[in-house]
Amino acid sequence: MRPSSWTRRSRNGAVAAFLATAVGLVGVAPAGADEPQPGGQRGPVVLRIIDGDTIEVRGDGRVIPDGAVARVRLLEIDTPERGDCFSREATARTAELLPIGSRLRTERDVELKDRFDRYLLYVWNDKDVFVNESLVRSGHATKVLFEPNDKYWPTMTRAEEAARQAGAGLWSACPAR
Template identity: 45%
Template structure:
């Protein structure tokens, strides 16, 4: 397993949006319009399909209806603290954050990367909210998840790495709350 965290300079970091921060921390302010544009201005690619959220399992796993079937989905490129098998620091907050981004019943857009399933049989997908925001980028930039890059699924690794660099510097979420 390989983990990337890009130290990223100002240009990449500035494209990552406004940060949610831990209590007592100041949010990073970015250029006007960046946060509203979604994750680095990236909406879902043209090949993205539709899905409906049925349940949020934890901060990086959902159950979705895709093509008429219920599927367990693991978000590509992130690792959120655990909240059910064990209780990691910031795990409950990560699960709540994913529930806010992808609430039950929400219509989302999804696209696969190079490997379709993980070793647990979960479908590996990139997920966008109904308004075109890359869910994993929002989770990482707000400090609810860490970047976890497992080749060959690296399509958005640079985006997530830059988001993590910004979150770390700002002490956002788990970066400020967990030691």
């Protein structure tokens, strides 16, 4: 016995409604999907390395406005100024850790900007390396306190002590350190 045309239409309508709902749900992101994920594709994009402790990025809308080009000063570190001992090496190391076009994870502290309108941030690269600490630990930077921004001060202190003891980077390359 063949189903009536009304039964076929009802069944076809139910199937169509189910498929439309299922297809529609595919495009719905689960809760938290727009949150940063380790190794994910969100975060500011590196545009340029200014020097060892300052970079230029394009914001992603979290700390730095979306699409805005901004300078970021890495918190709690200081690298040699241009022309000083180990300046080129420090800038080159920052460029290795933060390749142009790569994405970052950033974290702010108490004060967001300095008097030069640079964002004061802690930075992790796309391999989840804490760049501020890495530069100090390798001897490419020294620790410097940006009060009241002191969240990772104990970390920077330990990293600098390890670099000094090992004679890493500028601790052996530069006189009077």
